[in-house]
Amino acid sequence: xxxxxxxxxxxxxxxxxxxxxxxxxxxxxxxxxxxxxxxxxxxxxxxxxxxxxxxxxxxxxxxxxxxxxxxxxxxxxxxxxxxxxxxxxxxxxxxxxxxxxxxxxxxxxxxxxxxxxxxxxxxxxxxxxxxxxxxxxxxxxxxxxxxxxxxxxxxxxxxxxxxxxxxxxxxxxxxxxxxxxxxxxxxxxxxxxxxxxxxxxxxxxxxxxxxxxxxxxxxxxxxxxxxxxxxxxxxxxxxxxxxxxxxxxxxxxxxxxxxxxxxxx
Amino acid sequence: xxxxxxxxxxxxxxxxxxxxxxxxxxxxxxxxxxxxxxxxxxxxxxxxxxxxxxxxxxxxxxxxxxxxxxxxxxxxxxxxxxxxxxxxxxxxxxxxxxxxxxxxxxxxxxxxxxxxxxxxxxxxxxxxxxxxxxxxxxxxxxxxxxxxxxxxxxxxxxxxxxxxxxxxxxxxxxxxxxxxxxxxxxxxxxxxxxxxxxxxxxxxxxxxxxxxxxxxxxxxxxxxxxxxxxxxxxxxxxxxxxxxxxxxxxxxxxxxxxxxxxxxxxxxxxxxxxxxxxxxxxxxxxxxxxxxxxxxxxxxxxxxxxxxxxxxxxxxxxxxxxxxxxxxxxxxxxx
Numbered sequence: 001x002x003x004x005x006x007x008x009x010x011x012x013x014x015x016x017x018x019x020x021x022x023x024x025x026x027x028x029x030x031x032x033x034x035x036x037x038x039x040x041x042x043x044x045x046x047x048x049x050x051x052x053x054x055x056x057x058x059x060x061x062x063x064x065x066x067x068x069x070x071x072x073x074x075x076x077x078x079x080x081x082x083x084x085x086x087x088x089x090x091x092x093x094x095x096x097x098x099x100x101x102x103x104x105x106x107x108x109x110x111x112x113x114x115x116x117x118x119x120x121x122x123x124x125x126x127x128x129x130x131x132x133x134x135x136x137x138x139x140x141x142x143x144x145x146x147x148x149x150x151x152x153x154x155x156x157x158x159x160x161x162x163x164x165x166x167x168x169x170x171x172x173x174x175x176x177x178x179x180x181x182x183x184x185x186x187x188x189x190x191x192x193x194x195x196x197x198x199x200x201x202x203x204x205x206x207x208x209x210x211x212x213x214x215x216x217x218x219x220x221x222x223x224x225x226x227x228x229x230x231x232x233x234x235x236x237x238x239x240x241x242x243x244x245x246x247x248x249x250x251x252x253x254x255x256x257x258x259x260x261x262x263x264x265x
Numbered sequence: 266x267x268x269x270x271x272x273x274x275x276x277x278x279x280x281x282x283x284x285x286x287x288x289x290x291x292x293x294x295x296x297x298x299x300x301x302x303x304x305x306x307x308x309x310x311x312x313x314x315x316x317x318x319x320x321x322x323x324x325x326x327x328x329x330x331x332x333x334x335x336x337x338x339x340x341x342x343x344x345x346x347x348x349x350x351x352x353x354x355x356x357x358x359x360x361x362x363x364x365x366x367x368x369x370x371x372x373x374x375x376x377x378x379x380x381x382x383x384x385x386x387x388x389x390x391x392x393x394x395x396x397x398x399x400x401x402x403x404x405x406x407x408x409x410x411x412x413x414x415x416x417x418x419x420x421x422x423x424x425x426x427x428x429x430x431x432x433x434x435x436x437x438x439x440x441x442x443x444x445x446x447x448x449x450x451x452x453x454x455x456x457x458x459x460x461x462x463x464x465x466x467x468x469x470x471x472x473x474x475x476x477x478x479x480x481x482x483x484x485x486x487x488x489x490x491x492x493x494x495x496x497x498x499x500x501x502x503x504x505x506x507x508x509x510x511x512x513x514x515x516x517x518x519x520x521x522x523x524x525x526x527x528x529x530x531x532x533x534x535x536x537x538x539x540x541x542x543x544x545x546x547x548x549x550x551x552x553x554x555x556x557x558x559x560x561x562x563x564x565x566x567x568x569x570x571x572x573x574x575x576x577x578x579x580x581x582x583x584x585x586x587x588x589x590x591x592x593x594x595x596x597x598x599x600x
Contacts, residue, residue: 085494087492093351094348096490097544099269100546115271115548160499
């Protein structure tokens with residue numbers, strides 16, 4: 001265990017059914033201020049791992065600590081002031097406005113009968129401005145485009161004022177422009193606000209573009225983990241996805257570019 | 266900068282409360298003998314000589330207060346269950362509570378055990394017991410799932426229990442003699458003529474208890490409508506909130522149905538109208554729906570006792586006449 005880790009997971013196992021664990025022996029460290037990407041094919045356990053890290057699910061075995069303290073010892077509310085989660089997609093049963101949606105992020109900071117005050121509204125507006133969605137404030141959330149929704153949900157997570165942000169495939173249903181917006185946004189939030197980010201994704205561009213560390217997950221096990229520059233290699237892409245790929249260094253951005261060639265025979 | 270919810274709590278709620286209070290005060294003045302509200306509240310006139318006050322307080326107010334209590338309970342329970350099931354088309358009767366209550370009432374009426382003591386008759390007691398049994402069955406089924414309450418199991422168990430109890434109700438009616446069978450049918454149509462304050466006083470603590478739970482839950486209900494995981498990630502103890510929501514809504518519904526029979530459509534019409542007027546925040550929708558539900562049922566009951574006077578229409582039929590077409594319009598609007 002690295003002493004400096006903000007979020008530390010050791011030997012996590014999660015199973016609905018003991019014969020087919022979803023995760024087995026997964027360990028990872030998230031340094032404070034880091035951006036860690038979790039890559040893996042569908043069904044590799046990425047979403048489950050994020051659920052465990054966010055404390056909304058309990059591991060079957062293994063431990064997770066936040067600042068060295070077991071996650072299980074935090075109350076639901078206390079944990080929600082430290083870790084925010086952005087799910088893959090958000091559907092609302094009722095017609096909330098964007099501002100109402102973002103203000104829901106203030107929930108763990110409010111007392112039982114406390115109503116959001118001007119300071120909470122200021123926090124929510126600041127979060128909306130940070131994701132370039134201030135102009136959407138009065139819109140009905142369900143009428144937004146996919147990219148706008150994702151930005152608003154990220155704003156709600158920011159309004160939660162946590163030091164860790166977990167995102168589950170935040171760009172998976174977005175077009176190229178919106179994908180780029182989210183990637184820039186996450187990089188900026190990390191750089192300007194010091195938000196520690198853990199993001200699961202299929203988007204290798206996002207992974208190489210903003211993630212400093214990667215964890216490669218397959219069949220619920222860690223295939224490789226470490227700094228992006230060393231982990232994102234042709235051999236690892238092949239081991240992860242059964243796809244032969246060329247990995248180049250892109251001259252002007254300095255990021256690795258993965259060009260998939262064909263399915264491994 | 267005033268936060269929107271504070272603004273609405275300050276401006277909208279007093280309006281809804283005023284509508285409810287106005288309905289309670291004005292409805293008793295309407296009837297076969299017109300009375301004056303001023304005279305009814307005139308303390309200078311001795312009670313024995315004040316016919317207006319006697320009609321107001323003895324003959325008509327209990328019925329109006331029963332309508333207010335039942336309307337508020339059904340509307341607020343509807344709001345809570347819609348949030349719990351994440352489905353704006355759920356009603357307080359979706360989860361089997363009312364059919365349990367109805368079966369309890371049917372059994373007592375058909376067995377000829379209908380009797381009263383201390384102003385509380387055995388029919389509402391049996392009906393309340395039935396609602397508790399139905400709630401316990403649905404809760405137990407949904408609880409045995411892996412994680413907390415499964416809303417899918419809640420829904421399936423509730424709907425199935427509704428059908429099952431309805432079949433038992435038909436069976437009991439089939440076995441009952443003609444008079445009793447007619448009384449059971451009349452009970453199912455809803456009746457707010459509670460005869461005095463006794464039944465209202467008996468139901469009130471249950472309703473107050475449920476409403477206290479609703480008040481505690483209000484903000485969590487907003488978050489639950491994002492889904493269980495998203496609510497948990499924002500600090501809601503989802504398992505506890507869902508259990509409290511189900512049990513408190515069932516308690517309020519059981520109390521309301523025991524008092525006046527299963528009066529339909531209040532629990533869906535009122536929350537929908539209120540959401541159109543005040544938005545989706547449950548901290549506003551819940552109290553506004555309770556007030557508006559009270560006023561709405563008082564209004565429907567007024568129609569039921571005046572439209573074909575001296576004949577009295579069953580109030581459940583009046584709410585269905587208004588609620589049925591409205592519900593269908595909502596379905597079309599949502600699709």
